[in-house]
Amino acid sequence: MIELEIDGKKVEAEPGNMIIQVADAMGVYIPRFCYHKKLSIAANCRMCLVEVEKIGKPVPACATPISQGMRVFTKSEKALAAQRAVMEFLLINHPLDCPICDQGGECELQDLALGYGDDLSRYTEGKRAVDDENLGSLIATDMTRCIHCTRCVRFGTEVAGMRELGTVWRGEHMEIKTFVGKSLTSEVSGNIIDLCPVGALTSKPYRYTARAWELQQRYTIAPHDCLGSHLNVHVRRNEVMRVVPRESEAINETWLSDRDRFSYTGLKSEDRLNQPMIKQSGHWQSVSWEVALEYMLEALKKVIAVQGPEQAAGIISPSATLEESYLFQRLLRGLGCPNIDHRLRQIDFADQDSMPLYPGLKVKIADLEQQRAVLIIGANVRQEQPLLALRLRKANLKGAQIFCINPIDYQVNFNLNQKLICHPTLLPEMLAGIIKAILVKQAIEAPTTIAEQLKSIQVTEQQQAIAEALSVNQPSTILLGAIAQQHPQAATLRSLASLLAELTGASVNLLTEGANTAGAWLAGAVPHRGAVGLTQDKLGQTIAELFAEPRKAYVLFNVEPAQDCANPKQVTKALQQADLVVALTPYNTPYLQQHADVLLPIAHHAETSGTYVNAEGEWQSFAAVVSAPEQVKPGWKVLRVLGNLADLADFNYTASTEIRDELQGMLANHSLKVAKQVQPRINLAYTKHPLTRITEWPMYRVDGLVRRALPLQQAASHDSVGIRINSKMIEQLQLAAGGLATVEQAGESVTLPVILDERIPQGCALIAGGFAETEVLAESFGAITIHV
């Protein structure tokens, strides 16, 4: 430790710290523009000049390391004179347009100009103006205001791992730009809005809609991925105006993905459902809540009584809150129906009895940075959990080796030491090859279940290298992403990953769907277990079975069936033949109009209180940030009233926190004992189709809210729906890139543009889910045919 003195106060700090870091830690504010604690030190704005005893000239506090006995003066005459001089230079070319600048009122330059600027400018010459580039639908530019702090450039280079903005030209002609005028494509680009200390980079959707001093800041949790990033929502007169990150070192640091930042723009969609509705003899009518709930409950009870409880099914979104999931399953189980599921996009549930209390991360999000070797299986991390990819990038920069096994050669923002890109049906075999490499190397006998299956597998050098790296470099981690979990052999993949983990000492981590998969498991929104994993007398059937063998009644909670589920064709068919389809939903869509019988308007995540349990098991509760429209009710309240109407015991909650506390109490008094499988369930056999569909849900198609966020849809316009296929396959099938072709799957067909995409393996076409255009298609990894 070094002892120094800042503004007369003695302080101790670790050597290697800069003056500004020590000053920040002790609460002494030094003005700055270019310094940011999460970025490299540039020392190019010079605003943080301070006086240090025995050093003649003022020194930049951000780039001057502390030393023993140093005496720093941040507010001495000399320091202030230097800071004022820098401010005068910064203001030379800065326009005086604060009244029409979106940053006005929350501008670091404005604030510091008030403190350090003169009230009159000595500069009478012409100011320079800079042309603006269009950076896309998310970020507005007024580059004349730029003071060249280069925070945005450093963010792209260092944090996002995508260098899109640069400093071009030089000296007084220097400009920050992409140079070719392209839209930013980084999935975390919105962070440069927060980083920009002036009004050069501002939020395009928020632009000119509010002033900082009109806004109230409220806290909530991000609803789109399993990290649960912390959000500050800025609200004016009960309207969400914008979303910014709330610092949380353990989860999102100071960042936010564009999806979490801009999805609020989908809140005011035109197809919002504002009134309960019921369909009687083919006609929709708006009714009161009392009528709708009575009607729904009677109809549901009738199906259960007449057709039997196995003829009813409840499907809930993995982004529903813990409270909603808990009450949903309590209601249905209370009515005698155990068919409850939230695993919308999964197909293979063979290992569900050996799943832990909830699937998720064994490693803390922040500790991912400390990993020395990481194996990614079936995941497009940058799209699925953008901020998790930033952690992997950090680990990579610290020397971690990263490997992947994927059906598509996804672009990542870190270096991959090895990538195994294969046909999706070969994913298990690829993984098994790594296991075999270890077994051979360590001369261990293979477990009997797979010994026979391993015999025919040839181990490649790449697989050997991965096996070696995972065993030698500790700690090591295996990540299973969306594609692995939506895979037809997901159970095999999970079992193989567990086996590999046992052999190498790595941890197995599941990157789960939605914001609350962990919470859904804890709440008992699975057919085979109750809340906190309690065993059930009556076991329900999985979502795959519930749609494959159509039921008479479906209760859907915040699900858009044809865009959210694994097999839209099958889902639609099941809903068509059902006697009763009840949808608790924020939206009134033509699809629901056609297939549902009761529509109950429920609140968005921003309008309800609740809890999300993130993938690392953190329970994060939040309150509503705005109130829902008059006739729209928070989901948990609707479920509570339904419970009361159905005369179910103990359904008298007055606040969502009571529900959470009840669950927490149950959890404290109970521990799940999962019988460890003696033998892992592994089956490498597969059926190979002549042409296989690969399905992924693109970043901005994962749930109803993002699908309605227009600026995000525009930002992803380059990632539009189509038949993505490689050039060899295009030739083989006699298609034309850019032309149209017809995909046929399970008797349905749809015509889509053909998009040349060399990342797709031979024998496959990537046709995304989550689009209206692909609603008619069937299984995620099923057989298809394509013709012109």
Add this chain to the structure above:
Amino acid sequence: MAETELYKLTETMCGEIDQWIAKFPPERKQSALLASLHIVQKETGWLSTAQLNAVADYLGLAYVTVYEVATFYSMYDLQPVGRHKVHLCNNISCMLNGSEKLSEHVKAKLGVEFGATTTDGKFTLKHAECLAACAGAPAAQIDGVHYENLTPEKIDKILDNLD
């Protein structure tokens, strides 16, 4: 890059660039960037965005990194140029020794402003910052060759002798 047409570096260019890459540690390919840009610029005298992208791809750099470097240095031209590049120094020693008069003369003779190319595509006139020839001011660099102690007459002769 979809907006710009693709440009393929010639084999000769790649050969020359490879020689520069070999001079630096393998993870420091960026060090060969300045030389690479000169090599590619030899072809047409200027660098198009497509050429810059091709160099970026060849060296494994982000496109904007190459744009930054190409825009920073005045010896790279990013617009089409004439057959001959005339750089007149306008820094202090040259200014004190008559570069302003020389500039006016050349501008009148060629009929173009600084930064422009003559309509016949023969000359591109540009300012140069200090050419490190203060002892022989005023100085100019024409097609990469230094000329010192210039007068209007001297520069006329030089320019007239170019085809």
